[in-house]
Amino acid sequence: MKIVTLLGSARTTGNTATILGWVEDELRTLGHDVERINLTKKNIKPCLGCAKCKESETEINCVQKDDAEEILQKMIDADVTVFSSPTYFWGYTASVKALMDRSWSLVTNYKKPNHASLLEGKRQGVILTGGSDYENNAEGLVFAFNKLQGFYKTQNAGELFAGKCTIDGNRPEDAEKRAITFARNLVS
Template sequence: MKILTLLGSARKKGNTACILGWVEEELKALGHEVERVDLGNKKINGCLGCAKCKENTKAIDCIQKDDAEGVLEKMIAADVTLFTSPAYFWGFTAQVKALMDRSWSLVSGFHTPKHTSLVEGKSQALLVTGGGQYDNNVEPLFTAFGRLRSFYKAEDAGDLFIGGCTIDGQRPEDAKERALAFARAMVK
């Protein structure tokens, strides 16, 4: 399987990057092709809301020429896309949110019988890290991502939240075990 991982953290060696590394290693050990895109190294402008991308339902066709189109093309080519983000103020990081906004160009006719998506039938998963607990903290990220998967007409490949992470790299004792189990479940 061809798996695309999207690192949505600005910290190259932070908790999200570390846990994603464990997931990627397990996926590779299982024989899958894994490609990581570090969104912090990409220039992805915010969506202009111009709807120019809606004129062509068979291509991305955004008027902005930055790194978003290349990342979106990788999502189209992948069997599974894993979005990752630390929780920042009850939301996704700016890096992830900008790409999600620009992914509007992947979908046409939402809420109509003509709803199409360039990633329809592909699988998508979400990995979030944070310092707090799930309740009253990160549940809106998972709700929003579930709706995004529906918008994409994508399949659910799973979700994982690892809370109790600290800025100095402390993680729960079972974090690696949970990450490896998540990787295996993603590709069942």
């Protein structure tokens, strides 16, 4: 399978990047093609809400010309997309949120009989890290991710939250084992 991972952390050796790396390593071991995109290194402008993208059901059609269109096309071309983000103030990082907002261009006629998505049928997963427990960190992000699956018409292939992470790189002892299990579930 072709898999695109989206790193939403500026800390390229931090908890989120490390856990995502374990997932990517396992996916490669299983024989899958994996490409990581570091969203914090990309130019992703905020959605303008102009709705120009709604004029086409077969292409991205965004008026803004930045790195978002290339990333969204890679998501379309992939079998699986994995979002990853530390929790920032009970939300996704700005780079992840900006890409999610711009993904509005991938869907037309939401909640109508002719609802169409350029991602329909694809698999998606999410990896989240945080300093506290699930309820005080990731619960709202997972809720939003699940809503996004309905919008995209995609399959939720898994959710992984590693709580009790610290800025100095401490993670739960079972984080690597859980990352490997998550990776296997993404492609099963």
